[in-house]
Amino acid sequence: MSKPGDYDAVRRDIVAQLKKPDYDDGSTGPLFVRLAWHSSGTYDVESDTGGSNGAGMRYEAEGGDPANAGLQHGRTFLEPVKERHPWITYSDLWTLSGVVAIKEMGGPEIPWKPGRTDHVDDSKVPPRGRLPDGAQGADHLRFIFYRMGFNDQEIVALSGGHNLGRGHADRSGFQGPWVNNPTRFSNQFFKLLLNLEWKQTTLANGITQFQYVDPDAEEGDEPLMMLPTDIALREDPKFRPWVEKYAKDKDLFFDHFSKVFAKLIELGIQRDVSGSVVNTDNVKGGYISAPKKSDTPTGPPRKDRSQQARL
Numbered sequence: 341m342s343k344p345g346d347y348d349a350v351r352r353d354i355v356a357q358l359k360k361p362d363y364d365d366g367s368t369g370p371l372f373v374r375l376a377w378h379s380s381g382t383y384d385v386e387s388d389t390g391g392s393n394g395a396g397m398r399y400e401a402e403g404g405d406p407a408n409a410g411l412q413h414g415r416t417f418l419e420p421v422k423e424r425h426p427w428i429t430y431s432d433l434w435t436l437s438g439v440v441a442i443k444e445m446g447g448p449e450i451p452w453k454p455g456r457t458d459h460v461d462d463s464k465v466p467p468r469g470r471l472p473d474g475a476q477g478a479d480h481l482r483f484i485f486y487r488m489g490f491n492d493q494e495i496v497a498l499s500g501g502h503n504l505g506r507g508h509a510d511r512s513g514f515q516g517p518w519v520n521n522p523t524r525f526s527n528q529f530f531k532l533l534l535n536l537e538w539k540q541t542t543l544a545n546g547i548t549q550f551q552y553v554d555p556d557a558e559e560g561d562e563p564l565m566m567l568p569t570d571i572a573l574r575e576d577p578k579f580r581p582w583v584e585k586y587a588k589d590k591d592l593f594f595d596h597f598s599k600v601f602a603k604l605i606e607l608g609i610q611r612d613v614s615g616s617v618v619n620t621d622n623v624k625g626g627y628i629s630a631p632k633k634s635d636t637p638t639g640p641p642r643k644d645r646s647q648q649a650r651l
């Protein structure tokens with residue numbers, strides 16, 4: 341066990357969990373980024389509810405939300421880290437794992453501050469339906485992200501998270517990676533969004549997505565994909581200029597992404613000038629670290645992709 345507050349030791353152990361040759365594209369990084377984002381993206385500015393404080397995904401009401409399908413594997417991959425550092429809250433661990441993963445995959449440094457607490461029951465879990473639905477369009481993106489307090493530029497920058505990872509048929513129903521190297525953070529997503537010819541396709545499961553099939557692809561090569569919401573960024577007159585800027589200027593994208601991801605993981609967290617969290621739950625309850633969940637990591641270290649798809 342490390343010294344309470346030794347977040348550098350936690351960072352090092354998160355890094356140690358990233359490389360998993362038998363999982364997906366060989367890294368848990370994209371999953372950690374999605375875990376950090378979904379734990380935060382339930383925030384509602386108006387009612388000041390949701391957000392990363394509390395780690396609600398430990399409860400079925402939030403963890404079992406179909407929008408969070410697959411993230412149980414991310415949480416399980418982080419259990420060995422929690423075991424070595426039982427003092428850290430799940431809410432700090434999950435947000436930190438996203439930040440560490442982005443950096444390790446070649447992305448920008450993202451400011452991260454500790455102090456989130458783990459709620460002691462599910463009474464503060466926000467209602468389902470607050471996370472975006474990839475099958476929809478620009479109006480939906482604005483409806484969801486304005487509720488969190490983001491503007492159009494921030495929506496486009498955040499969507500650059502889709503430089504990483506893939507859709508899984510058994511999780512969201514969407515299938516395939518957005519870019520050729522889905523474990524390397526870059527602005528490739530925006531370049532491909534603008535420059536490739538995306539064709540609408542209906543998958544065997546009835547889900548509609550956009551695909552690019554490389555004419556020089558070899559047999560068995562996976563086509564790249566875009567969600568309908570990703571395509572909406574290219575089509576919408578207010579989103580598109582930002583897509584163009586980020587496609588041209590990687591440094592600008594990295595700078596904006598770092599700022600907006602830092603804002604995302606702080607949604608609903610109130611701090612005093614010294615950085616201490618002053619939300620009522622945190623002040624009353626202190627830094628409540630939920631007990632570690634399970635000693636049996638049940639992650640999906642299986643070799644064969646067709647088997648993985650069923651996990």
Ligand code: HEM
Nearest residue numbers: 370373374377472473474498501504505506507508511512
């Ligand atoms: C703009 C609205 C968004 C929609 C509709 C959306 C939707 C989706 C969907 C459907 C998947 C596939 C999940 C699966 O089947 O495993 C996915 C994956 C992913 N999303 Fe998003 N997302 C959005 C925003 C974001 C944001 C803001 C981030 C982070 C900044 C992000 C990061 C990721 C990552 C890293 C993955 C890959 C996860 C993996 O490989 O397991 N997404 N997203």
